[in-house]
Amino acid sequence: MSIRERLSGNEAAAIAMKQINPDVVAAFPITPSTEIPQYFSTFVSNGEVDTEFVAVESEHSAMSACIGAEAAGGRAMTATSANGLSLMWEMIYIASSLRLPIVMSLVNRAVSGPLNIHNDHSDAMGVRDSGWIMLFSENNQEAYDNLLMAHRIAEHKDVLLPLMVCQDGFITSHSIENIELESDELVKKFVGEYKPEHYLLNHKEPIAVGPLDLQAYLFEHKAQQAEAMRNAKKVIKEVAKEFEELTGRKYSFFEEYKTQDADIVIVAMNSTAGTAKFTADKLRNQGIKAGVLKVRMFRPFPGEEIAKALANAKAVAVLDKADGLNAVGGPLFTDITSAMQVNKVSVPTVNYIYGIGGRDTKVTDIESVYTDLQDIVKTGNIDNPYRYLGLRK
DSSP states (O other), rough: OEEEEEEHHHHHHHHHHHHOOSSSEOOOOOOTHHHHHHHHHHHHHHTTTOEEEEEEEHHHHHHHHHHHHHHOOOOOOEEEEEHHHHHHHHHHHHHHTOOOOOOEEEEEEOOOOOOOOOOOOOHHHTTTSSOOEEEESSHHHHHHHHHHHHHHHOOOOOOOOOEEEETTTTTTOOOOOEEEEOHHHHHHHHHHHOOOOOOOTTTSSOOSSSSOOOTTHHHHHHHHHHHHHHHHHHHHHHHHHHHHHHOOOOOOEEEESSSEEEEEEEETTTTHHHHHHHHHHOOOTTTEEEEEEEEEEEOOOOOOOOHHTTOSSSEEEEEEOOOSSSOOOOOHHHHHHHHEEEEHHHHHHEEEEEGGGGGGHHHHHHHHHHHHHHHHHHHOOOOOEEEEESSSO
């Protein structure tokens, strides 16, 4: 029986961490993720967990400490945002290349500069190809649930990759919503204990971690990382099925909201998906066949599955809360259009960059996107596929 509660996204993440009770949490405060280690530190001081909490001097050190703890055989977690993630950049790659299943709560925020503490996805998109599994969360419930599933995915013997759970800074991290929590006992049983096969403190098997890896082997090791990321798709599906059986809450690679018969579809991630669903409902009441595809699993990217899900649409808009700054569209847009091309799916598709630096995205904004899609269906003319939504003239 789930426990009804009202929590912010940060509180939900901290409670998930408490229930997981990792061996080590290393963290350095940065808005808007600061509350997560702050809440968790109270659980440590109150004796509710037996985690070793390491208050470090920077985010680079936070990830370094997690790497050390995980390599030694412990289960390690952390949380950060934006510039903090940027400062971790070197260690982010090292964590994945060493195949250490660290779990991080990433509260998405604009990366400087200029300085901005509000939400967009530039931080996550900056490390999208670093070898981390990436799950995005529409609301507080999904952020909590993703964290409960995270270790089961990351620590699987066929995966062994770090995993970040993303949620929108302030929009969900600081907003209180109704949420269903699971009991500590159920979470403990579901997550299980971490029993790595190889680790530094195993005196029966002396090993080195992070040695020099030159021409003879690095290529093969990177291919193994890529294979582990492919394996993660199967594991994510299996863990989600078991989670559904346990809690009744269903998750997949993405959510198809009224897409089965939709003529026009918006693709979005995180909290914007909720606004898009509300708008789609409004248009459905007017007889307009609108749908939403919400991407939950961004890495590994479910390209084949998304292409199939969008194949029957007449026009698609991909919303990116980060600009690719590459003259060919945002990161989600380029991934989706690539997947559609590879899988021989031809649907007129346009990109909207939106919400940069926390710019509000309203129902009227989403309605304007659906209106544009209707025009594309009627005329067959895309004109400029690279667009901005909510940009002041």
